[in-house]
Amino acid sequence: MIDFGFGLSPSSRVNLDLRDKELFSKLIETESDALKCMACGSCTASCSAGVFEETSLRSALLNLQNGNKEKALNLLSHCMFCGKCTMVCPRGINTRHLILSINKIYQAR
Amino acid sequence: MTTLLNTMYTQITPEGIIDRYPNSYNHFVLPFVIGISFIIVYLLIGLIRILYHLTAEDRKKLLVSIFTPKTAVKNIKDIFCDCLIHTKIWKRKPLLGYMHSAIAFGWFMLIVLGHIEVALFAPRHLDSIADGALYYPIFYRFFIWMSPEHETLRGSLFFFLMDFFLLYVLSGIALAMYKRVRSIALGMRHTTKPSLADRVALYCLWAIFPLRLLAEGFTADLSGGSFLTRPLNWLFKSFFGNELNFLPTWWLYSICLGLFFLAMPFSRYMHILTEPMLILMRNAGLKVRKPRKGFAEAEIYACSSCGLCLDACPMNTQKKNLKYSSVYFIRFLRRHNEKKVKEIAEKCLMCGKCYALCPVGVNSPDIRRALRETSNTKLSYDYAPMDKFSLPVEGDQKADIMYFAGCMSHLTPKIIKSVTTVLESAGKKFIFADREGGICCGRPMLLAGRTEAAKELISKNKKMIMESGCKILLLSCPICYKVFKDDYDLKDIRILHYTQYMNELIEKGELKVTKGSLSMVYHDPCELGRGCGVYEEPRNVLKAIGELKKAEKERDESICCGGSLGSLTLDNKDRGKIAESSIDNLTAENPQSIVTACPLCYRSFREKSPIPVKDFAEVVCENIKSN
Numbered sequence: 212m213i214d215f216g217f218g219l220s221p222s223s224r225v226n227l228d229l230r231d232k233e234l235f236s237k238l239i240e241t242e243s244d245a246l247k248c249m250a251c252g253s254c255t256a257s258c259s260a261g262v263f264e265e266t267s268l269r270s271a272l273l274n275l276q277n278g279n280k281e282k283a284l285n286l287l288s289h290c291m292f293c294g295k296c297t298m299v300c301p302r303g304i305n306t307r308h309l310i311l312s313i314n315k316i317y318q319a320r
Numbered sequence: 321m322t323t324l325l326n327t328m329y330t331q332i333t334p335e336g337i338i339d340r341y342p343n344s345y346n347h348f349v350l351p352f353v354i355g356i357s358f359i360i361v362y363l364l365i366g367l368i369r370i371l372y373h374l375t376a377e378d379r380k381k382l383l384v385s386i387f388t389p390k391t392a393v394k395n396i397k398d399i400f401c402d403c404l405i406h407t408k409i410w411k412r413k414p415l416l417g418y419m420h421s422a423i424a425f426g427w428f429m430l431i432v433l434g435h436i437e438v439a440l441f442a443p444r445h446l447d448s449i450a451d452g453a454l455y456y457p458i459f460y461r462f463f464i465w466m467s468p469e470h471e472t473l474r475g476s477l478f479f480f481l482m483d484f485f486l487l488y489v490l491s492g493i494a495l496a497m498y499k500r501v502r503s504i505a506l507g508m509r510h511t512t513k514p515s516l517a518d519r520v521a522l523y524c525l526w527a528i529f530p531l532r533l534l535a536e537g538f539t540a541d542l543s544g545g546s547f548l549t550r551p552l553n554w555l556f557k558s559f560f561g562n563e564l565n566f567l568p569t570w571w572l573y574s575i576c577l578g579l580f581f582l583a584m585p586f587s588r589y590m591h592i593l594t595e596p597m598l599i600l601m602r603n604a605g606l607k608v609r610k611p612r613k614g615f616a617e618a619e620i621y622a623c624s625s626c627g628l629c630l631d632a633c634p635m636n637t638q639k640k641n642l643k644y645s646s647v648y649f650i651r652f653l654r655r656h657n658e659k660k661v662k663e664i665a666e667k668c669l670m671c672g673k674c675y676a677l678c679p680v681g682v683n684s685p686d687i688r689r690a691l692r693e694t695s696n697t698k699l700s701y702d703y704a705p706m707d708k709f710s711l712p713v714e715g716d717q718k719a720d721i722m723y724f725a726g727c728m729s730h731l732t733p734k735i736i737k738s739v740t741t742v743l744e745s746a747g748k749k750f751i752f753a754d755r756e757g758g759i760c761c762g763r764p765m766l767l768a769g770r771t772e773a774a775k776e777l778i779s780k781n782k783k784m785i786m787e788s789g790c791k792i793l794l795l796s797c798p799i800c801y802k803v804f805k806d807d808y809d810l811k812d813i814r815i816l817h818y819t820q821y822m823n824e825l826i827e828k829g830e831l832k833v834t835k836g837s838l839s840m841v842y843h844d845p846c847e848l849g850r851g852c853g854v855y856e857e858p859r860n861v862l863k864a865i866g867e868l869k870k871a872e873k874e875r876d877e878s879i880c881c882g883g884s885l886g887s888l889t890l891d892n893k894d895r896g897k898i899a900e901s902s903i904d905n906l907t908a909e910n911p912q913s914i915v916t917a918c919p920l921c922y923r924s925f926r927e928k929s930p931i932p933v934k935d936f937a938e939v940v941c942e943n944i945k946s947n
């Protein structure tokens with residue numbers, strides 16, 4: 212798709228061509244829980260690393276779905292593995308392992 | 321009888337002992353000689369392998385410790401208590417302890433006494449391998465003829481001792497057989513499934529001692545015997561009437577011994593030989609560096625597959641989780657089954673109970689950590705933003721006490737409120753390091769095997785603490801407490817968990833409490849109890865403010881709440897099941913409430929408990945004497 216550059220605010224357009232289907236299905240294979248997320252944002256709100264720099268599992272998951280791998284990895288790179296998000300997730304997702312798997316699958320280029 | 325004597329090689333010693341065979345050799349010793357030679361070679365190669373994989377620094381440590389008198393004494397004591405007497409099992413399960421020590425100590429004494437006997441009565445056979453040094457002391461009774469007129473007091477004492485220890489071992493073997501059929505009688509709910517090599521070795525072990533009894537029974541009239549073998553000899557004589565049976569029995573005895581040694585390296589019984597080595601290495605202060613090599617290899621081969629960790633593991637409230645227990649973890653490590661090993665390593669809660677109860681002291685949680693490290697430590701991270709952290713400015717920066725609440729306490733504000741209230745009512749000034757949020761202590765990262773990342777968090781926190789100039793670091797989370805104590809190296813700063821600090825305040829009279837009527841049971845958090853050995857302080861305080869009830873299993877046998885950050889893959893449902901079983905264990909005496917000293921336990925219990933769950937600081941706070 213071509214960006215004509217007329218937008219005033221930064222584009223929030225989703226370019227699904229960029230989405231790596233193969234990697235994402237690999238993620239779902241190891242982490243079926245990834246699909247359970249309802250984007251409530253509890254994890255983000257409670258995040259210890261978020262105090263210092265934007266860290267969000269919720270957005271990371273959305274970014275992966277939208278083909279924004281770099282952004283997603285950035286959003287998780289400050290995670291300290293403290294486990295607060297696991298404790299608060301209303302869907303009972305094992306968030307720490309999910310973060311670990313995202314790192315493992317997407318960091319391997 | 322006369323025919324036998326005719327073939328005798330006549331060289332009578334002053335003790336009246338004659339070698340019945342020229343050269344003291346008979347073909348039946350061959351299976352034993354093959355077995356024992358194989359195991360000696362195998363052991364030497366293994367030893368060299370393990371030493372080769374240690375780092376140079378560790379090798380030096382080991383050498384120094386072996387020759388330091390203090391550790392040398394400890395080594396001998398540990399080897400005697402752990403390998404022979406099995407004191408650790410005795411303490412918890414006396415019958416099982418008897419079984420293990422009967423087989424180990426009894427057998428050991430038979431070997432030692434056998435050698436002493438030969439050294440006293442036929443010393444020339446110990447001179448060299450060619451004289452039969454390898455097998456002669458084992459089959460001594462077969463090779464000699466003792467003239468009855470010459471029997472001495474010294475000789476009969478040995479006959480008696482040998483029979484006595486044989487009986488002792490046999491009683492242990494009988495119990496072991498019984499255990500196979502009904503393990504619960506010896507205090508074990510679950511036992512391990514033996515592998516093929518285990519089975520071969522096991523049946524040989526069972527057969528060895530009864531066969532020895534038979535064999536020595538057959539020869540008792542020739543070579544002497546005591547209360548066990550002599551009557552047996554008389555019985556055999558009256559039933560079988562000839563000596564035809566005795567060579568085949570000695571053959572069988574030798575074959576069983578040989579087979580046992582051949583199967584040994586592939587079976588659980590390798591632990592008999594590896595355990596002393598593990599004790600030397602452990603007392604030298606070595607740690608697991610690689611999950612399969614060096615020190616870890618010594619640990620892996622020292623596991624006796626006794627299965628005591630099966631009942632210990634909190635995951636085993638559900639039968640499907642039995643396969644994640646340490647005993648199977650170690651078995652798969654031995655077999656190099658990478659896939660299974662990885663799965664098991666990630667499941668474990670790292671609660672440390674299997675390690676605490678393991679009679680050998682195999683630190684399998686640490687091997688798991690090392691294994692996680694191999695796959696996780698290379699993941700990248702970015703902690704540059706954490707440099708923005710600064711201590712909160714309000715309040716008195718010059719306080720001696722620094723309170724570090726940690727991530728988990730921030731999820732349970734009640735704990736933070738209680739701790740600060742207690743500090744204030746004791747009139748203590750403090751810096752609240754992470755009032756506005758702080759850097760994680762690094763323990764969860766360490767447990768996940770992301771060692772590099774953890775080290776960076778640790779160094780950032782350490783810098784902050786050292787620069788603050790505080791004298792006491794106070795923590796309300798056992799997970800933080802453990803890592804600050806073990807991995808931070810904070811020089812002169814006292815590191816205290818709030819249970820210890822509040823106990824101190826009360827003992828010194830700086831904090832006054834009243835005794836209420838609430839009956840409580842205290843849950844030992846894994847990282848605080850087994851992890852750091854803090855058992856007394858919280859109990860002291862709770863006794864001062866209420867009635868303390870006992871849990872069914874407590875202190876180092878306490879059951880994890882299931883919330884542990886140690887596990888990477890355990891799901892919510894399984895964790896819930898563990899919490900339920902832990903609560904059942906706690907409520908055995910019907911207390912009015914459960915008290916714990918860990919924010920994570922607090923949350924895990926609160927979701928499942930039928931009775932109120934309180935935090936330690938919370939109950940202290942409720943009982944502060946107002947004046």
Ligand code: SF4
Binds near residue numbers: 257258259266289296
């Ligand atoms: S585990 Fe990571 S993402 Fe979750 S709360 Fe802690 S720092 Fe944030």
Ligand code: SF4
Binds near residue numbers: 247250252300
């Ligand atoms: S808390 Fe759980 S459900 Fe909510 S956004 Fe985070 S991962 Fe998704």
Ligand code: SF4
Binds near residue numbers: 628630
């Ligand atoms: S790890 Fe320890 S408790 Fe478990 S089977 Fe091995 S020796 Fe026994």
Ligand code: SF4
Binds near residue numbers: 644645646671
């Ligand atoms: S550390 Fe705890 S959870 Fe892990 S295997 Fe041992 S007993 Fe089980």
Ligand code: SF4
Binds near residue numbers: 844845879881884
């Ligand atoms: S939360 Fe408590 S009981 Fe559970 S693992 Fe941690 S310290 Fe142990």
